[in-house]
Amino acid sequence: MSKNYYDAADLRKFGKITEWSEELGSKFFDYYGKVFEEGALTAREKSLIALAVAHTEQCPYCIDAYTKDGLQRGVTKEEMMEAIHVGAAIKSGATLVHGVQMMNKVNKLEM
Amino acid sequence: MKKSLKARNNDIANTSKQLEILSNGIFANGELPTFAEKIKETNQFPLRPKKLEILQINLGYMCNQVCEHCHVDAGPDRKEIMTKETMQQCLNIIKKTAAHTLDLTGGAPEMNPNFRWFVEEAAKAGIKDFIVRSNLTIIRANKKYYDLPAFFKKHNVHVVSSMPHWTRGKTDKQRGDGVFDKSIKALQELNAVGYGMPNSNLKLDLVYNPSGAFLPGDQKALENDFKKALLADFSINFHQLFAITNLPISRFLDYLIASDNYEDYMHSLLDAYNPAAVANVMCTNTISISWDGWLYDCDFNQMLNLKVASKVKHVADYNEELLQNRNIIINQHCYGCTAGAGSSCQGVVA
Numbered sequence: 001m002s003k004n005y006y007d008a009a010d011l012r013k014f015g016k017i018t019e020w021s022e023e024l025g026s027k028f029f030d031y032y033g034k035v036f037e038e039g040a041l042t043a044r045e046k047s048l049i050a051l052a053v054a055h056t057e058q059c060p061y062c063i064d065a066y067t068k069d070g071l072q073r074g075v076t077k078e079e080m081m082e083a084i085h086v087g088a089a090i091k092s093g094a095t096l097v098h099g100v101q102m103m104n105k106v107n108k109l110e111m
Numbered sequence: 112m113k114k115s116l117k118a119r120n121n122d123i124a125n126t127s128k129q130l131e132i133l134s135n136g137i138f139a140n141g142e143l144p145t146f147a148e149k150i151k152e153t154n155q156f157p158l159r160p161k162k163l164e165i166l167q168i169n170l171g172y173m174c175n176q177v178c179e180h181c182h183v184d185a186g187p188d189r190k191e192i193m194t195k196e197t198m199q200q201c202l203n204i205i206k207k208t209a210a211h212t213l214d215l216t217g218g219a220p221e222m223n224p225n226f227r228w229f230v231e232e233a234a235k236a237g238i239k240d241f242i243v244r245s246n247l248t249i250i251r252a253n254k255k256y257y258d259l260p261a262f263f264k265k266h267n268v269h270v271v272s273s274m275p276h277w278t279r280g281k282t283d284k285q286r287g288d289g290v291f292d293k294s295i296k297a298l299q300e301l302n303a304v305g306y307g308m309p310n311s312n313l314k315l316d317l318v319y320n321p322s323g324a325f326l327p328g329d330q331k332a333l334e335n336d337f338k339k340a341l342l343a344d345f346s347i348n349f350h351q352l353f354a355i356t357n358l359p360i361s362r363f364l365d366y367l368i369a370s371d372n373y374e375d376y377m378h379s380l381l382d383a384y385n386p387a388a389v390a391n392v393m394c395t396n397t398i399s400i401s402w403d404g405w406l407y408d409c410d411f412n413q414m415l416n417l418k419v420a421s422k423v424k425h426v427a428d429y430n431e432e433l434l435q436n437r438n439i440i441i442n443q444h445c446y447g448c449t450a451g452a453g454s455s456c457q458g459v460v461a
Contacts, residue, residue: 012378044336068325069328071323071325072321073332073336074319074328074336076281
């Protein structure tokens with residue numbers, strides 16, 4: 001029998017985290033729901049941001065959820081992939097920009 | 112050209128096989144409640160009809176398209192077509208009923224050889240909203256259909272057209288190669304005679320249904336996106352967009368099973384179940400009439416061969432008073448009409 005740390009069906013149980021801490025869980029879901037409401041950004045734009053972050057965070061549940069959410073909103077696969085590239089660019093940029101710290105350290109330590 | 116499930120002798124073409132799938136598995140093992148159990152929670156069982164407002168008539172299963180999701184399993188190989196005799200029986204009902212909407216569907220209803228005669232006769236009956244559900248490409252399929260926009264205009268028909276997306280790729284994937292370009296051309300021709308223009312009385316609405324195993328998003332947001340894209344890219348105008356959830360029957364059920372999405376999809380419908388939508392599902396104010404004159408609670412029950420639970424089952428014996436006394440037949444596919452804001456041939460219901 002194969003065992004995995006991640007089970008796609010667990011996403012449906014997400015709401016149950018309130019069962020072991022109702023107050024904090026409920027506060028989280030209230031906040032979460034509010035964040036994704038239509039605001040200065042459209043719900044569609046927020047969905048694409050969430051999809052990009054889902055990838056940089058490497059959360060398989062979030063990837064499933066926001067891929068489906070995007071499809072429901074009529075988002076195209078080209079738009080989804082572009083969003084992921086934005087996330088990937090920031091992620092790789094964030095890694096690379098630390099190279100400056102490395103360069104600073106090398107310059108400081110080397111004669 | 113792809114073939115219908117029926118022409119392929121696919122198991123799912125058999126309605127009892129579909130009902131068996133919908134009744135067994137996750138619904139028999141207790142993982143999910145049946146639709147009847149669910150609506151009992153809010154005392155909405157049995158589901159009863161309200162005032163009859165819509166007569167939906169299916170003029171035949173023949174169609175020039177073979178869409179992936181089609182709940183009718185329509186296609187060029189389907190030969191079921193309403194006869195003039197059955198049309199006459201329908202006209203007798205139209206003249207007597209107080210229902211305000213006549214909704215002609217198919218297949219491609221325009222492919223019925225008596226379509227124009229029927230529209231002309233039905234238009235005289237004084238129905239308030241006279242809908243023809245057009246797949247659009249029929250208007251460009253053959254010279255004999257080129258004048259359909261003018262014909263619709265002459266009889267002030269309300270045109271409701273299928274359009275799964277504002278991009279070519281998504282549309283063609285669901286409906287077949289070339290469908291997008293032909294649909295765009297047909298929409299432009301409808302606009303040219305006045306359909307769908309901002310202040311026009313010639314109503315042109317679009318129907319959106321998801322191109323896969325997911326539910327439709329917010330109808331208003333989708334309408335805005337469709338309007339913006341179709342106007343910017345093709346100078347096309349239309350009035351409203353109706354978002355319809357794909358029901359797990361026929362070709363869409365076959366797709367769900369083949370793609371291993373059936374259980375997830377049923378969970379999605381359950382997760383989105385909205386008890387407030389139950390009161391307004393389309394079967395409560397509609398009677399669906401099949402090409403051979405049988406009566407059903409809705410187009411979906413028609414495709415599952417679930418005739419009305421009434422002594423009156425055929426147009427030949429039509430009696431509105433008796434029909435109003437029936438219980439509506441439900442099954443697990445009904446979750447498709449009660450998910451989220453609800454779904455009907457006229458779009459959201461809650």
